[in-house]
Amino acid sequence: MDGLEPGSRIQIQSYKHNGQLHRVWDTTTVLKGTTNKVIGANDKTLVTESDGRTWITREPAICFFHAKYWFNIIGMLRDDGIHYYCNISSPFVFEDQAIKYIDYDLDVKVFPDMTFSLLDEDEYELHKEEMNYPKVLDKILRKNVNYLLHWIRQRKGPFSPQFVDEWYEFFLTYRS
Template sequence: MVLHVSDSVVIGANDNVKVTESDGREWRTREPAICTFGRGQWFNTIAMIREDGIYYYCNIGSPFTMKHEVLSYIDYDLDVKVYPDMSFVLLDKEEFNLHGQLMNYPPDVVQQVNRAAEEVVAWVHEKRGAFHPGFVERWYERFLTLQNRS
């Protein structure tokens, strides 16, 4: 569900949605999530709301585009997982390097992807955007309100 669209950001929410992987595998999300896509940013955040806190999964990818209500971006495999205590881990570096070689990523794309991973870490430390205290909770309440109306 789209919660907010502006010149700078798109914020959405989902719960129990079907995900189809590139290899055809399908699965359903297990918890509600608030998704944030900043215009021009090389990352997006998925804040998963669990009983023991908010976990963030940050996809490093090209800036998104929207056409005919479809949001699209290139996922470059590199991810940052952020835990409720704001500690984090960089995931899939090997996969990014392998795909970079196989698909011959241009040097400027590799540089942008690495810069985006650093930017996510800076945002975590600065508590910016989706990492700001109360951000996820506020948008989750909005999601619940809109969901109850439909």
């Protein structure tokens, strides 16, 4: 897919349901890109928040986006193992050299032993009211939380034992 060739560099842009830009990761290297799936990697990349604050990621991360599922998965390589941060979000779109998605607040944090916590339920409920999420959207998001938890329990996709390590090794071939 144009712009998603392995080795190309793209941005990741997260929005809120009301269209407001939420967060931007400045540079991510594409490792695999198709119309349905993007696997990327970054390390010490600049992140800009909606209020203008910036910070730099601390560790290498493998990012997984899918055009069918309402979540994305970030596997972070830390000294004590792989930690995952999963955003419940719209499926991604790719335009203007950026992966774009709507962040729906609910997050799942997964630890190296594959235990997990569902986060930000209060923030989700607040934004659901403030931004008038339709009932059908709430159902879709809840169903995709269940899909994601199934993936975690089954060690499917990015949660499979070698996924992050193998893609990280591939990422290293693009670093100078």
